[in-house]
Amino acid sequence: MKKLSKLILTEMNYRNTPILVAALEKEGRICQLNPMSLNSDSILGNIYIGKVKNIQKNIQAAFIEIENGIMCYYSMAEKASPCFVNVKKNNVLKIGDEMIVQVSKEGIKSKLPYVSSNLNFTGRYLVLTSERKELGFSGKLKKEEKKQIREILKDKIPENVGIIVRTNCRDAQEEEILHELEELMKRYEAVLQKGKSRVCFSVLEKSMPEYVQILQNLYSQDLEEIVTDKQELYECAVQYLKGYKQQEKIVRYYEDKLLPLYKLYNLQKAFEQAQNERVWLKSGGFLVIQQTEAFVCIDVNTGKCTSKKDMQETFRKINLEAAKEIAWQLRLRNLSGIILIDFINLERAEDKEELMQTLQKYLWQDSIKGTVVDMTELNIVEVTRKKVRKSLAEELKELL
Template structure:
């Protein structure tokens, strides 16, 4: 079963709040924020178009004076305008539009914006741009049928102003809980996307939940066994959130009070952070990975290292590759690596071993909450995959802490 661990730690001499996800006894994800600093990812603003760069298919939009963000022109079709605008004309400088930050600033790149506003609950996501009805791919056919029936009135409603996505967690919810959350998200939509059009430029219309509340909300209810923290204020906020939104899960929350063994020591969070900072990751077999991030992509090289199998070399390489696949999926989540990822496995010439490895990797990637896709194996025997960019890599957060000193 899985756990969420929320605690305070000094990292690089900076006091931080850290939220870690443990699965099957291993730390799989880490998010951290310096104390007193809050991420803006997911916030919604009345932004103002500064200029249009048609050559790169983008506009630059300010969400506060001097704070520029990247806005793809493909999003223009979803725009909700807060300023007067004549019909059927393209976006132009000075236009005021409602925008949501949907990607952190990364490697010197500006934060990215969307005009397809998302209001996220535990069971549903309400969207303003894509007005379709959708269900999580992780829901079984029986759950999909039942949930679609519960939301039939919404599905059949003509001229909908918003779309609805049913999340994986909805599988364990009662109909009343689903409809209650839908009503709440509709009120958020009205307040932000409708009433927000009359707000002044640069107004912040919606502030996202604290990152550890989002982690508790997004965790798979069936697999989450415990939320543990040693921070009283965090415990109180999560307890309040669960009471209001997921009362059945309040028993999963625990306050850790052993002062002799700090929570971050108990779960070896310092060791996990040290791993993130290293390019080389050792495998239990004696093989190792070399993980390097470039401007264009992430490269991962699998090496046999100290592993000396008793059987023929081909079977040895197969075993290392399968072990490496499991560790690679963990490292992608732990480091929050994204974009194009190229993996050079060992001796990928046997077609049967290629197929086995490709399908094992696909199965492992399905457990990742972030959208991933194993694409292909190239003629040079390099496995290509992608992982959606949302938050910046954890190593960038760690480097920022060093710069803050």
């Protein structure tokens, strides 16, 4: 039987700071933690009228101000055509130009936030894009599912936009898919209309609260329950899910003054463990996880494992256990970018291949794309994970 997940939405004090937390529980463990400030909002996903302040042709980049004092990086190498507020004879970017942009990546460490002219409007089933004018599909959808959805959307997608079909679409009815497509088009047209009349630095569309985005991005077929002990969060979740096949019924309001929700699910301990460098495995082995400026490095060790059986078989089992735990920890800590993993050396080629496939299988369960790239001659496994938000450690550092 497939094990389902549970989303916990609550408030708590962490190191004397009140925060809002969205935590995902699966297999009896917390696999995802999203701490949020009770006061400030994220700019990720917001759409602005920005102004070009500087252009660096040698790195094919422009620097665009979206609010007073908030500068962003814009890649001139991206295929998206600039969406200028005022009509221009050509698409050549110049200092002082005002254009519609969307924040596509948060500022991480010393890097500025990224903005793009490719506007994305995300729903539960579909993503509408202003530049990628084609029909794309989630890699997790089966061939037959893609064929069925393609038939539904055929001749329904306007020529001036593209659509990406999300994994959740496999559970949707035709009318739900087409209704969401219509709603996404209305949002896109509203942004373009506002862009003609608003002044520079205006917010043309504000992204949904982060906890609603988390709810939107979860694969609904695996979600058993959403539980919260805050009335406002309960009402918001119910309201959002009303349009999706009575899914508001999975939202539960928890009331127990003696045992708050964050204590029931031991979130305090989950935060502490997610910041430890060392992670123990059931076999007695352990991981050492370190985040550097350039990449994440993970070392797999035999630790207390003292099996007297064939050593290569012992190493194989520890590595396979470590592969599952590494995928879990990457999601929990939201570690992304370049990840280098030093597994225990394996001699047999078939064991190495099994390890690579196992790691990719577990990375595939993450909502954020992770890819096993290769194993080097030094037996270092190279992995990439899409970078969208700050890591958990960086989020907590900003909040506390």
